[in-house]
Amino acid sequence: MRELKPWLDLICKRPGRLVMGGFLILATLLSGIALLAISGWFITETALVGLLLAAGVAATINLYVPGGAIRLFAVSRTVFRYLERVYNHDTVLRLLTDIRVALFRGLSLASRSHRSELTGAQWLSRLTSDVDSLDTLYLRLIAPTALAALVSVLVVMLAAVLFDLQTAMLVGLVLLVAFLIATIGVYLRTRHLSAGQSDRQEALRTAVVEHIEGFAELTAAGRTGKHAAGLMRQAHQVTSEQAKADARIGWHLAGAHLLINLSAVFALWAGFALYQAGTLSGPVLVLLPIALLGLAEAYTMLPDAFGKLGATVASATRLNRDCRASQPAVHSGAVDLPADTALLAENITVKHAGYAPLFKHFELEVQAGERLGILGHSGSGKSSLADTFAGVLPAHGTFACQERVYLTQKTVLFEDTLRANLLLGSPAASDTDLWSILEQVELAERFASEPDQLDTWLGSAGSRLSGGEARRVALARVLLNPAPLVVLDEPFTGLDAETRARIAKRMDGLLDGKTVISLAHGPDALPGTDRVIYLSR
Numbered sequence: 001m002r003e004l005k006p007w008l009d010l011i012c013k014r015p016g017r018l019v020m021g022g023f024l025i026l027a028t029l030l031s032g033i034a035l036l037a038i039s040g041w042f043i044t045e046t047a048l049v050g051l052l053l054a055a056g057v058a059a060t061i062n063l064y065v066p067g068g069a070i071r072l073f074a075v076s077r078t079v080f081r082y083l084e085r086v087y088n089h090d091t092v093l094r095l096l097t098d099i100r101v102a103l104f105r106g107l108s109l110a111s112r113s114h115r116s117e118l119t120g121a122q123w124l125s126r127l128t129s130d131v132d133s134l135d136t137l138y139l140r141l142i143a144p145t146a147l148a149a150l151v152s153v154l155v156v157m158l159a160a161v162l163f164d165l166q167t168a169m170l171v172g173l174v175l176l177v178a179f180l181i182a183t184i185g186v187y188l189r190t191r192h193l194s195a196g197q198s199d200r201q202e203a204l205r206t207a208v209v210e211h212i213e214g215f216a217e218l219t220a221a222g223r224t225g226k227h228a229a230g231l232m233r234q235a236h237q238v239t240s241e242q243a244k245a246d247a248r249i250g251w252h253l254a255g256a257h258l259l260i261n262l263s264a265v266f267a268l269w270a271g272f273a274l275y276q277a278g279t280l281s282g283p284v285l286v287l288l289p290i291a292l293l294g295l296a297e298a299y300t301m302l303p304d305a306f307g308k309l310g311a312t313v314a315s316a317t318r319l320n321r322d323c324r325a326s327q328p329a330v331h332s333g334a335v336d337l338p339a340d341t342a343l344l345a346e347n348i349t350v351k352h353a354g355y356a357p358l359f360k361h362f363e364l365e366v367q368a369g370e371r372l373g374i375l376g377h378s379g380s381g382k383s384s385l386a387d388t389f390a391g392v393l394p395a396h397g398t399f400a401c402q403e404r405v406y407l408t409q410k411t412v413l414f415e416d417t418l419r420a421n422l423l424l425g426s427p428a429a430s431d432t433d434l435w436s437i438l439e440q441v442e443l444a445e446r447f448a449s450e451p452d453q454l455d456t457w458l459g460s461a462g463s464r465l466s467g468g469e470a471r472r473v474a475l476a477r478v479l480l481n482p483a484p485l486v487v488l489d490e491p492f493t494g495l496d497a498e499t500r501a502r503i504a505k506r507m508d509g510l511l512d513g514k515t516v517i518s519l520a521h522g523p524d525a526l527p528g529t530d531r532v533i534y535l536s537r
C-alpha cells in the first residue's frame with residue numbers, strides 16, 4: 001500500500017470533487033434502496049387492505065403519499081445516477097491529467113540510460129494501462145468501498161430503529177462478513193495472480209510489438225509461424241490466468257450476495273416474530289428485508305475492484321520505480337554560484353550508470369554572458385557532458401549553474417501543431433513572437449504558405465518536416481526560452497553551410513546577454529564563441 005500512497009495523495013488534491021462525487025453515488029444508492037423499500041411497503045399495505053376489504057372489514061389506504069414517494073425516488077435515482085456518471089467521469093479525466101502531468105514531469109528527467117532500459121512497448125504499457133489503473137482508483141475502489149460501508153451502517157441503523165437491537169446486531173454481523181468477503185478476502189485471494197497478470201500482459205504486449213517490428217526478418221528466416229505459435233501460447237496463458245482470477249472474483253461476489261440475501265431472509269423471519277408479538281405492522285416488516293436486497297447493488301462493484309487491486313499496486317510500483325530512477329541529477333556538493341558565474345564544475349566525474357567514467361576531475365567555470373564552444377570528435381563525450389550541464393546526468397562532484405535550457409543532439413518534436421511545439425519554449429509567447437522567431441530561423445515563409453500556418457500539424461516526431469526544418473523548429477523553441485544559460489548540442493545538424501552561417505550570425509543578437517555553451521564536432525558547426533575548448537580522451 002506504500003506504493004499507492006503518492007498516487008492517493010495526488011488524487012486527494014481535489015477533496016471537494018471527491019466528496020461531491022461520493023455524495024452523488026450515495027444519493028443514487030439511497031434513492032434505489034428507498035424506492036425498493038417503499039415499493040415493498042406499499043405493495044404489502046395495498047395487499048393487506050385488499051384482503052381486509054374482501055373479508056368485509058372497513059379499511060382505508062393513503063395512496064398519495066407512498067405513490068408520490070415512489071415517483072420521487074424513481075426520478076431522483078435516475079437524475080442522481082446521470083449526474084453521478086457525468087460528474088465522476090469528469091473527475092476521473094481531471095485525475096488522469098494530474099497523474100499524467102506528475103508522471104511526465106518525473107520521466108522527463110530520466111537519464112538517457114534509464115530511458116533506453118525500457119522498450120517502446122514497455123513505455124507504452126506504462127503510459128496507458130498502468131496510468132489507467134491508477135486514474136480509476138477513486139471511482140472503482142475508494143468511493144464504492146466507502147459508500148458500501150456507509151450504506152450498510154445506515155441499513156443496520158434502520159434495523160435497530162424499526163426492529164430491535166438484536167436483529168440489528170445480527171444483520172450487522174452478516175453484512176460485515178459479506179463486506180470482508182467482497183473486499184479484503186478477494187484481494188488476499190487474487191493479489192499474486194493479479195500482479196503477475198499485469199506483468200504477463202506487459203510481456204505479451206511487448207512480444208506482439210516485437211513480432212510486428214521484426215516481421216520482415218522473421219519472414220526472411222522462415223520463422224514467422226513458430227514465433228506466432230509462441231505468442232499464441234503466451235496469450236493462452238494470459239487468458240487462462242485471467243479466467244482463474246475472474247472465477248475467484250465471481251465466487252466472492254456470489255458469496256457476498258448470498259450472505260446479503262440470507263440477511264434479508266433472516267430480517268423477514270425476525271420481522272414475523274415481531275409482527276406476531278404485535279410490535280410491528282405488516283408493511284413496516286417488509287421494509288428492512290427489501291432495503292437489504294437493495295443493498296446488494298452497493299456490493300456489486302467491490303469484488304472486481306479488489307480483484308484488480310493487486311495489478312493496480314503492481315502498476316503503481318512500476319511507475320514509482322521509473323519516477324525514482326528519473327529523479328533529477330543529485331549534485332553531490334552543490335555550491336552557491338559566485339557572482340558573474342553561469343556554470344561552475346569542480347572536480348566532477350561524468351559517467352553513465354554502470355559504465356566507466358568518461359571524464360574524471362573535470363573542471364570548468366563559465367562566466368555569465370560568455371559564449372563557450374566545446375569541440376571533440378565523435379564519441380569524445382560531448383553529449384554526455386551536455387547532459388551533465390543540463391542536469392540529465394548526475395554530476396558527481398561540485399557543480400552549480402544558472403537556470404538553463406537544453407537543445408539535445410536528437411531533435412525532439414511532439415505530434416502536435418507548430419504553435420504547440422514552439423509554445424513549450426515560452427508558453428506566454430504571442431503569435432507575433434512566434435512569427436518573428438520563425439523568421440530568424442528562416443521558417444516563416446515555409447509556414448506562411450501552409451493553409452494552417454502556426455496550426456500546421458507536424459506529424460509524429462515532426463515527421464512532416466525535413467531533418468533540417470525539424471532542427472530549426474527545435475532551435476526556435478530554445479531561442480524563445482528565457483532561461484539565462486543555453487546549452488546547445490550540435491545546434492545545426494542537418495543544415496547546409498550557408499543556412500547554418502546565416503542563422504548562426506543572427507543567433508548572436510538573439511542570445512544577447514545570455515550565456516551559451518555549444519558543443520559540436522568542428523568550429524564551423526558552432527555559433528559565435530568567445531572561447532573554445534577541445535575534448536580529448
Ligand SMILES: Nc1ncnc2c1ncn2[C@@H]1O[C@H](COP(=O)(O)OP(=O)(O)OP(=O)(O)O)[C@@H](O)[C@H]1O
Nearest residue numbers: 112113352355376377378379380381382383384385
Ligand atoms: N546511455 C549511455 N550508456 C552508456 N554509455 C553511453 C551512453 N551514452 C553514450 N555512451 C558512451 O559514452 C561515450 C560518449 O558518448 P557521447 O554521446 O557523449 O559522445 P559525443 O561526443 O556526443 O559523440 P557524437 O559526436 O558521436 O554524438 C561513447 O563511448 C558512448 O558509447
